[in-house]
Amino acid sequence: MDNLTRLIADYASSLSFEELPAEVVHAATQRTVDSLACAIAAYRCEPAQIALRLARRAVPERYPGRILGFGEQSTAESASFVNTAMIRNLDFNDQYPGGHPSDCLGALLAIAESAGADGRRLLSSVVVAYELFPRLNDPTGLRVKGWDQGYVIGICTAAGVGHLLRLSPEVLGEAIAITAVANVPMRNTRAGELSLWKGAATAFATRNGLFSTLLAAEGMTGPDRPFEGKHGLWDLITGPFELTPFGGRGGTFRTLEVQLKFWPVEYNAQLVVWAALELRSKVDWRKLDDVSIGTYAFAYNEIGSDPEKWNPKTRETADHSLAYIFARTLVDGTINAASFEKAAVLDASLRPLMAKIRVRIDEAVDAVYPEIVSMKVEATTTDGKRYLLEPRDPLGHNKNPMQDKDIKEKFLRVAEPVLGSVRASTALESWWDLQHVSEISEALALLDIEAGAIKKENPASR
Secondary structure, three states, rough: OOOOHHHHHHHHHHHHHHHOOOHHHHHHHHHHHHHHHHHHHHHHHHHHHHHHHHHOOEEEOEEEEOOOOOOEEEEEHHHHHHHHHHHHHHHHHHHHEOEEEEHHHHHHHHHHHHHOHHHHHHHHHHHHHHHHHHHHHHHHHOOOHOOOOOHHHHHHHHHHHHHHHOHHHHHHHHHOOOOHHHOOOOHHOOOOOOOOOOHHHHHHHHHHHHHHHHHHHHOOOOOOOOOOOOOOHHHHOOOOOOOOOOOOOOOOHHHHHEEEEOOOOHHHHHHHHHHHHHOOOOOOHHHHEEEEEEEEEEHHHOOOOOOOHHOOOOOHHOOHHEEEEEEHHHHHHOOOOOHHHHHOOHHHHHHHHHHOOOEEEEEHHHHHHEEEEEEEEOOEOOOOOEEOOOOOOOEEEEEEOOOOHHHHHHHHHHHHHOOHHHHHHHHHHHOOHHHHOOOHHHHHHHHOHHHHHHHHHHHHOO
């Protein structure tokens, strides 16, 4: 076992709820509730429905997994895929530059019952995954090398699941090694015209991380030096790097650095929505002749450069299109799940407005990212009037964090139409007090949608 594997395994196996500061417990609770809101909002999404058709009536004797919202069990790995597909689908879940730590929760929620975990154990497993994510993400720089976020997500998932199952450091090391060498996804997932796989790629990673951990728990051994050895990660992709000290082990807890989203669009587009709303308050969009937007390099490359983003044909491309999100917000005065339904995405009447939007890298904006998230908007009307906007740090940014009331409102806004107001409020109350929940199965049951409602509302069930 190489040093990096040992560091991760030792931390994941030894961390306890009792050593977590109150603010870290609160942050983990916030992000768990936020992730559940994202899953509820997307329970009918196509990737989850595809996976459900494969998952149903496949309940093993060992390690059955819980499928969120459906009151069903399947294999833990299938449940993990479905859960993460729902959490991830609307791009509404939390983020840290480089990926979405909450993707791991699909696996943790799938296996929590089988692991016999209470609320405290579930929260400490969330912290394991969230603490590991930035420490692996930052030094590897995988996304700039063309590799996808699922690599880090898979390892974080394995660590979190191993913590839930109370595996020894030795067994956890095997799980991490199997995950690390067998799952190196390409970032082509997020290039060009985006497909359903954009929102399902990390569901695949969590599935694999969980399955690797269950294999290790049953005795499977993995490569001895997955990071530091011959043909390992250092050798083939990243070069040597170190992990900064973990929270509670000489380092600061970093769970609080993970940012939440107010709008159901990818993080670089959060400020785009606020900027469009501000411009909309000043001028009628019908009078616009030209809109020049200066942003940072990552946002430009992610949502503002590919030609497909000016004529999106899928919801996945549209929610990664600066031009579409800006124009849609200008016209509708908001962005929500309906903004990415097929009719809205293919709306030909929006294309002329999108064609007026130009996107460029602004060096000043790029220089202060990610400490400051900003953009420059210069809009010109047909009669020659100019409007200059420089919004910064959208709601959810570390300098402008979402508060408890924002997260609770987000949960109730998406849960009440699905669960009803009484059950939504009861579920929120239970999960908000997760550290005192002794029976995870009862808390999970509060999220189950009535069978009749699923049959009526879910096209895949007809």
